[in-house]
Amino acid sequence: MEYSIQQIARAAGTTSRTLRHYDGIGLVRPSRIGGNGYRYYDDRALVRLQRVLLLRELGLGLDAIGEVLEAQDAQARGGEHPAAAEARVLHSHLDLLLRERGRIDAQIGSVERTIAALARAADGSPGETDGQEDLMSENMFDGFDHTRYREEVERRWGANAYASSDRWWRSLGDAGRAEWRASMEQLGRDWIAAAESGADPAAPVGQELARRHVEWLRGIPGTPAHGAGGDLAGYVLGLAEMYVADERFAENYGGAAGAGFVRDALRAYAERELAA
Amino acid sequence: MEYSIQQIARAAGTTSRTLRHYDGIGLVRPSRIGGNGYRYYDDRALVRLQRVLLLRELGLGLDAIGEVLEAQDAQARGGEHPAAAEARVLHSHLDLLLRERGRIDAQIGSVERTIAALARAADGSPGETDGQEDLMSENMFDGFDHTRYREEVERRWGANAYASSDRWWRSLGDAGRAEWRASMEQLGRDWIAAAESGADPAAPVGQELARRHVEWLRGIPGTPAHGAGGDLAGYVLGLAEMYVADERFAENYGGAAGAGFVRDALRAYAERELAA
DNA sequence: TTTGACCTTGACGTAACGTCAAGATCTAGC
DNA sequence: GCTAGATCTTGACGTTACGTCAAGGTCAAA
Known part of the structure; x- marks a missing residue:
């Protein structure tokens, strides 16, 4: 099967602009480019795109995703096991997510305390x-x-x-x-x-x-x-x-x-x- | 007291670039500009800067901060009570923070499940x-x-x-x-x-x-x-x-x-x- | 007067696209 | 064959809050 850029976008639940972006940064390239300059994608590209979007939903950056996919492709060429590379990237990403949650928790606490302080100030207590x-x-x-x-x-x-x-x-x-x-x-x-x-x-x-x-x-x-x-x-x-x-x-x-x-x-x- | 841009930056724990940025977007303006183009700040500007930085630490965007400070300044001109405006902004921000934490929690869960799935796949279980x-x-x-x-x-x-x-x-x-x-x-x-x-x-x-x-x-x-x-x-x-x-x-x-x-x-x- | 320290504006880079803009191409109907 | 509408292309700006050069003026002390 061969898809136009709109077709593959719809199939994967994304937009053609995103596809052009991924082409631009070399993350997901079209399988063929027509004489008119049109991008055409095959099923392998679709699978790759699906993996990109899945990892993106986990919050990974596009360069980290590229790293994972590269390991996947380097599999036959004697690289480390692709799943190991993916797990490594995901572990460090998980670490980042946990820190991020800690930061947000602290902000939530601060904002709540500030709101409470404002309410107290509005209640009276002059000299504020x-x-x-x-x-x-x-x-x-x-x-x-x-x-x-x-x-x-x-x-x-x-x-x-x-x-x-x-x-x-x-x-x-x-x-x-x-x-x-x-x-x-x-x-x-x-x-x-x-x-x-x-x-x-x-x-x-x-x-x-x-x-x-x-x-x-x-x-x-x-x-x-x-x-x-x-x-x-x-x-x-x-x-x-x-x-x-x-x-x-x-x-x-x-x-x-x-x-x-x-x-x-x-x-x-x-x-x-x-x-x- | 009058401070140079570096002096006020050090006093508030930020950088001169940030001060120039805040001047550029009209958030914190210098109290005076010298004939040589230098920015000079007084104590009122320092107080304003402190409030900006405090609210920024709570995670508010610079435009939201501007809104709060504007209400503060409009106080004497018959606007709503400044603390009320601040509480309103903080409430909606808190809402955003809670949603953000929910998103991160979901991502953390997904990443953890994915890592576990990768570990299972590596254990054996062919046909993956x-x-x-x-x-x-x-x-x-x-x-x-x-x-x-x-x-x-x-x-x-x-x-x-x-x-x-x-x-x-x-x-x-x-x-x-x-x-x-x-x-x-x-x-x-x-x-x-x-x-x-x-x-x-x-x-x-x-x-x-x-x-x-x-x-x-x-x-x-x-x-x-x-x-x-x-x-x-x-x-x-x-x-x-x-x-x-x-x-x-x-x-x-x-x-x-x-x-x-x-x-x-x-x-x-x-x-x-x-x-x- | 020299020499640093400090100041200015200007501009690019950041993440991941959304959103026009202007123009080329395809498809279907007449 | 022609035209309208859908789809395609590249190009470029906008988004957040500054960091980081770059090139060049200013100030204070020696």
């Missing part, structure tokens, strides 16, 4: 648009003045981590900031209580607190915990060490002993749940 | 690349020959619904197709058993089956149930009616009585769980 000065001079989320450690923050977490967190913190409004601090302090109190109870950091109590702690960290834009793709496990482990080493942090968890408990619990949690 | 003819001539997923109802499928579910489902079905391979049919038949048997038990379609047994049924439908590319964004509730309700009205479907559920049970259960489920 003032006080734009020196907001970062207050103790932010880990118990010390970030403006004084701006350089350290930027060196540790990247150049715009500080700016990003700062924007977010300013956007919260007074009510939101109070709420955030309250949640932080509640978490701190719960950590202290758990540490004083003498429980094993790896026991469920500690692990549940560790989960809450990581969730709480994820809510801070500008850190590797926000969204996805960063080295979450490494970030958490680094913070855990910092809690112990730096007394400014340790204070929040009842001193060195409490911070040690937090560190051990986070370590165990990261090993179990965040292993890359 | 042949039999490309007339695959759709078999009873596909709802018990009748789709090639014979192609036009109806296209009219009901859109022009490339058929092509999309067809591609997916071909891609499954013999093992995958057998598996899929088995899952369909298992679902049918469970429906029949539930119907014969005389239970209330709205009772947990029926509702759990309805949930499984909808999940199963979501796995079929080309239907409104796949991914997200389509009228899932309307689609499910339409199918439910069809199961009763069309005996080709009804057979799968033990005849008219069983199909009626399925319909009622799906109706109740759609009302509870899929209400838009």
Whole structure:
């Protein structure tokens, strides 16, 4: 069978423009070109086109699709097994999709929180648009003045981590900031209580607190915990060490002993749940 | 304070190119332009820039951001309350994000199934690349020959619904197709058993089956149930009616009585769980 | 005055086509 | 054979939010 460009487009559920595009980039070439310049396709081309469209529906880019199909064609010429190549490409694509979902989840959370903050602001609570000065001079989320450690923050977490967190913190409004601090302090109190109870950091109590702690960290834009793709496990482990080493942090968890408990619990949690 | 373009870029955690872009599209204009053509920004511009960057981190497009900021500026001129405009934009954006996540979830599922199918194919099970003819001539997923109802499928579910489902079905391979049919038949048997038990379609047994049924439908590319964004509730309700009205479907559920049970259960489920 | 650092506009590239535009060709009916 | 309408061609712009040169002016310190 031989199809005109419209016919094969209809057969595959796409458009002639797409076919011309695929011809242009060499992804699906016509089997024959008429003396009038018309493109004609045969069944082999149709099968190839079907595979392209299927992989496209999985979200692969056209160049990745080309790679898969090339492996398919190189099969007889001693290349790697085509299914292996396809699986390899799909695995890395799956990885990308998972990171993408993490990013979207984080955005959804941020948007929801922002909407809630706007609703609270509309309810009353005056003094919302003032006080734009020196907001970062207050103790932010880990118990010390970030403006004084701006350089350290930027060196540790990247150049715009500080700016990003700062924007977010300013956007919260007074009510939101109070709420955030309250949640932080509640978490701190719960950590202290758990540490004083003498429980094993790896026991469920500690692990549940560790989960809450990581969730709480994820809510801070500008850190590797926000969204996805960063080295979450490494970030958490680094913070855990910092809690112990730096007394400014340790204070929040009842001193060195409490911070040690937090560190051990986070370590165990990261090993179990965040292993890359 | 007055900043040069680099200074304001560093202060906000972005680049000078971005500032030039925002000037070009009129989103953030410099407060002053020097005789040498240099752009200079003041604190008001910095605040505006911060808001732009914050909203951008939430995933809004630059034009949507412009809309929000315009409402902010129109505040004194009798426009709607700026926070209301922002909430409106954020709500529709949230909607978009949720649909996007649904799409990604569906892609993740498809990719995972495809990888699993490739692994099975590599394990052995010959005859994988042949039999490309007339695959759709078999009873596909709802018990009748789709090639014979192609036009109806296209009219009901859109022009490339058929092509999309067809591609997916071909891609499954013999093992995958057998598996899929088995899952369909298992679902049918469970429906029949539930119907014969005389239970209330709205009772947990029926509702759990309805949930499984909808999940199963979501796995079929080309239907409104796949991914997200389509009228899932309307689609499910339409199918439910069809199961009763069309005996080709009804057979799968033990005849008219069983199909009626399925319909009622799906109706109740759609009302509870899929209400838009 | 030199030398970097910083500034400008202009323009191409990105992903995957959609959407005209202008013109050539095919097909069917008269 | 002629004409209308369907179909085909290449060419080029538009889409998003900038990154990345390129070529050339400006500024501040030495």
